[in-house]
Amino acid sequence: MSKLIVVLGATGTQGGSVVNTFLDTPGWKIRAVTRNANSAAAQGLKSKGVHEVVTATLHDVSSLTEAFKGAHTVFSVTDFWGLYYDPGNTEKAAASGLPKNVWASRVEEQQGKNVFDAAANTDGLQRLIFSGLSNASKWSRGKYTHVYHFDSKARAAEYGQATYPELWAKTSVLQVGFYLSNLLTAPFMRPQKDENGIYVFSYNFPMTVKLPLIATEEDTGPFTRALVEAAPGKNLIAYRAWMTMDEYLQIVCAVKGVKAVNQNVPLDASSGSLPEELVAELADNAGYFEEFGYEGRDDPTLVHPRDVSATCAV
Numbered sequence: 001m002s003k004l005i006v007v008l009g010a011t012g013t014q015g016g017s018v019v020n021t022f023l024d025t026p027g028w029k030i031r032a033v034t035r036n037a038n039s040a041a042a043q044g045l046k047s048k049g050v051h052e053v054v055t056a057t058l059h060d061v062s063s064l065t066e067a068f069k070g071a072h073t074v075f076s077v078t079d080f081w082g083l084y085y086d087p088g089n090t091e092k093a094a095a096s097g098l099p100k101n102v103w104a105s106r107v108e109e110q111q112g113k114n115v116f117d118a119a120a121n122t123d124g125l126q127r128l129i130f131s132g133l134s135n136a137s138k139w140s141r142g143k144y145t146h147v148y149h150f151d152s153k154a155r156a157a158e159y160g161q162a163t164y165p166e167l168w169a170k171t172s173v174l175q176v177g178f179y180l181s182n183l184l185t186a187p188f189m190r191p192q193k194d195e196n197g198i199y200v201f202s203y204n205f206p207m208t209v210k211l212p213l214i215a216t217e218e219d220t221g222p223f224t225r226a227l228v229e230a231a232p233g234k235n236l237i238a239y240r241a242w243m244t245m246d247e248y249l250q251i252v253c254a255v256k257g258v259k260a261v262n263q264n265v266p267l268d269a270s271s272g273s274l275p276e277e278l279v280a281e282l283a284d285n286a287g288y289f290e291e292f293g294y295e296g297r298d299d300p301t302l303v304h305p306r307d308v309s310a311t312c313a314v
């Protein structure tokens with residue numbers, strides 16, 4: 001009998017990687033969850049061999065409960081930035097009286113709680129892999145309180161732990177590291193070629209800060225499989241390399257044969273490309289990375305890839 005893994009975010013980066021890994025893992029069937037099973041991305045999942053593609057939304061517990069039926073494992077991811085950047089949410093955020101990032105964090109936290117509520121009612125569930133991040137407010141002891149997209153995920157996991165001890169005993173948290181693809185997708189980090197042909201990379205954090213770097217689209221699946229195969233109760237910071245951006249740049253230059261430099265540039269809202277509220281959030285994010293670690297390094301429950309004794313591609 002094949003085991004069933006239900007994958008949230010299957011049309012996206014993290015969930016897509018989980019789908020690819022489990023397609024290649026004998027003994028598993030995959031049920032992909034999407035808000036629209038008729039979308040091109042959803043159809044693409046079917047054509048590459050995903051067994052079932054179903055419609056459900058993180059906003060609605062009953063739709064998740066239905067989608068989780070029969071699952072051995074649920075992989076969960078919530079999408080702060082999708083909520084934040086969706087123009088359709090601007091009015092909803094304004095009506096709440098909150099800055100849009102604070103509104104998005106509240107909604108994301110509720111989505112995570114919905115996952116725990118639905119998973120707690122799933123007969124036969126053996127494992128919940130919850131894609132979360134560290135609680136910056138907590139691990140910085142109140143110094144960095146604007147890292148909303150971290151804290152929302154952490155608070156949802158804390159709710160799961162406090163509310164559902166039995167489910168929590170079957171849960172592992174996957175803290176996905178800093179996406180390497182951020183360097184291309186985040187406009188303020190994208191390298192610019194200067195007049196001398198040198199690529200200039202800009203960040204708002206020091207080049208000496210070590211970060212858990214991950215090729216998310218390739219690595220999330222193998223790390224998830226490792227957590228499914230290991231005993232539950234893990235809080236894994238998942239990364240391919242633990243290095244500074246200076247170290248990373250040396251590799252880029254050697255592999256690509258280009259010249260490049262890193263520079264530390266404070267974020268600036270004056271150009272209009274970055275809303276004021278995100279400047280505060282990303283500035284706190286950088287301070288938190290530097291002083292307390294991306295993963296909240298004082299958290300005694302943290303484990304690293306070397307501690308997860310299962311076959312992992314990285």
Ligand SMILES: NC(=O)c1ccc[n+]([C@@H]2O[C@H](COP(=O)([O-])OP(=O)(O)OC[C@H]3O[C@@H](n4cnc5c(N)ncnc54)[C@H](OP(=O)(O)O)[C@@H]3O)[C@@H](O)[C@H]2O)c1
Nearest residue numbers: 009010011012013014034035057058078079080176178179
């Ligand atoms: N950038 C980084 O360095 C980094 C590091 C760690 C964690 N993260 C976190 O990663 C998360 C995003 O994950 P990703 O990169 O995999 O996202 P992504 O590639 O943008 O995909 C988002 C996925 O979420 C699904 N989704 C969105 N809203 C949904 C809803 N209401 N109900 C059900 N599914 C929903 C989408 O599915 P459909 O559109 O098919 O419904 C899609 O598959 C964010 O919360 C971010 O904070 C980012």
